[in-house]
Amino acid sequence: MRILVTGSAGFIGFHLARRLLERGDEVVGIDGITPYYDPSLKKARHKILARNTGFSEHRLLLEDFDALQKVYANGFDLVYHFAAQAGVRYSLEAPRAYIDANLIGTYNLLEVMRRNPPRHALLASTSSVYGANAKVPFSEIDRADHPLSLYAATKKATEEMAHSYSHLFQIPVTMLRFFTVYGPWGRPDMALFKFVAAILADQLIDLYNYGNMRRDFTFIDDLIEAVLRLTGVVPPQPADQPVPVPGDSLSPQAAFRVVNIGAGKPTDLEDFVAAIEAAVGRKARRNFMPMQQGDVPVTFAGTDLLFELTGYRPATPVSEGVPSFVAWYRDYFRV
Numbered sequence: 001m002r003i004l005v006t007g008s009a010g011f012i013g014f015h016l017a018r019r020l021l022e023r024g025d026e027v028v029g030i031d032g033i034t035p036y037y038d039p040s041l042k043k044a045r046h047k048i049l050a051r052n053t054g055f056s057e058h059r060l061l062l063e064d065f066d067a068l069q070k071v072y073a074n075g076f077d078l079v080y081h082f083a084a085q086a087g088v089r090y091s092l093e094a095p096r097a098y099i100d101a102n103l104i105g106t107y108n109l110l111e112v113m114r115r116n117p118p119r120h121a122l123l124a125s126t127s128s129v130y131g132a133n134a135k136v137p138f139s140e141i142d143r144a145d146h147p148l149s150l151y152a153a154t155k156k157a158t159e160e161m162a163h164s165y166s167h168l169f170q171i172p173v174t175m176l177r178f179f180t181v182y183g184p185w186g187r188p189d190m191a192l193f194k195f196v197a198a199i200l201a202d203q204l205i206d207l208y209n210y211g212n213m214r215r216d217f218t219f220i221d222d223l224i225e226a227v228l229r230l231t232g233v234v235p236p237q238p239a240d241q242p243v244p245v246p247g248d249s250l251s252p253q254a255a256f257r258v259v260n261i262g263a264g265k266p267t268d269l270e271d272f273v274a275a276i277e278a279a280v281g282r283k284a285r286r287n288f289m290p291m292q293q294g295d296v297p298v299t300f301a302g303t304d305l306l307f308e309l310t311g312y313r314p315a316t317p318v319s320e321g322v323p324s325f326v327a328w329y330r331d332y333f334r335v
């Protein structure tokens with residue numbers, strides 16, 4: 001199969017592309033190698049993908065419509081759209097990056113897909129769209145209309161944009177709401193990476209909301225497994241839809257569905273730190289901080305729809321996932 005992965009030098013896009021290449025697919029990767037975090041990590045990921053002759057890399061920003069159109073010229077069987085300006089906190093500092101990458105970038109991709117739709121497009125969204133919803137676990141059919149950050153707002157907007165294109169141009173779309181993904185080759189701006197770096201350097205780790213946070217940490221291999229299984233579950237066009245199943249987010253107006261991918265089991269931040277301390281073999285020095293603007297105290301994925309559609313739920317506990325990240329970190333940075 002010929003597959004487009006946007007954000008192929010990113011944490012999740014890299015892992016997905018690697019799995020696709022291993023099973024023999026042809027993967028075209030698009031990534032602008034943006035400087036949001038150390039581009040050398042992104043280049044190192046692409047270098048690994050480039051060992052496989054089925055991979056070709058296109059370094060471009062999705063905002064560059066002409067360049068994107070050229071890469072898309074012959075169309076693709078599948079499209080995975082994982083490129084984005086991610087991160088809740090940075091969206092207070094550099095909001096325009098989110099408008100450019102997430103809104104304009106996603107719009108450009110929808111425009112090229114409109115002319116030549118893939119069999120299935122899977123677009124990354126985020127648990128952040130649930131805002132401070134008090135009802136847990138978060139369900140795909142709950143309202144998610146109160147984003148607390150511009151990051152969340154742009155991701156929710158991409159869901160709505162994709163719905164309209166799916167409806168108008170019959171593009172089958174699954175929106176994937178990811179919950180705090182972690183693992184080897186992870187992102188330097190995320191807690192696990194920062195904590196391990198700080199502990200190894202004997203520096204303080206910042207625990208926001210005075211440590212009273214719970215996150216539905218999702219191990220990367222589990223997430224990729226869920227994405228690959230969902231790929232085979234193409235949302236049906238309205239005329240072909242069966243009687244709706246309770247809890248399904250399938251749109252009656254489009255071949256469009258939203259699915260959570262999370263562990264379905266929130267971990268207390270303190271337990272997460274304890275798992276890191278055990279894996280690193282050192283105690284962390286804690287710096288308790290107030291809640292950050294735009295952040296939420298808990299994320300908790302409802303995983304019934306994922307299970308209903310794929311027969312699969314993520315299951316790797318942090319006690320296994322964290323050591324595998326730490327092993328990668330020590331190897332990569334030789335520490």
Ligand SMILES: NC(=O)c1ccc[n+]([C@@H]2O[C@H](COP(=O)([O-])OP(=O)(O)OC[C@H]3O[C@@H](n4cnc5c(N)ncnc54)[C@H](O)[C@@H]3O)[C@@H](O)[C@H]2O)c1
Nearest residue numbers: 007009010011012032033034061062083084101124178181
């Ligand atoms: N990692 C998580 O916990 C998490 C959680 C929820 C949602 N997500 C979403 O999953 C997707 C992948 O996230 P990730 O953790 O791999 O992030 P990442 O930052 O590692 O990867 C994103 C990649 O997209 C590229 N990119 C950014 N803007 C671009 C643009 N305008 N044009 C072309 N390339 C561009 C970056 O260079 C980067 O390599 C994103 O859409 C993100 O919003 C991630």
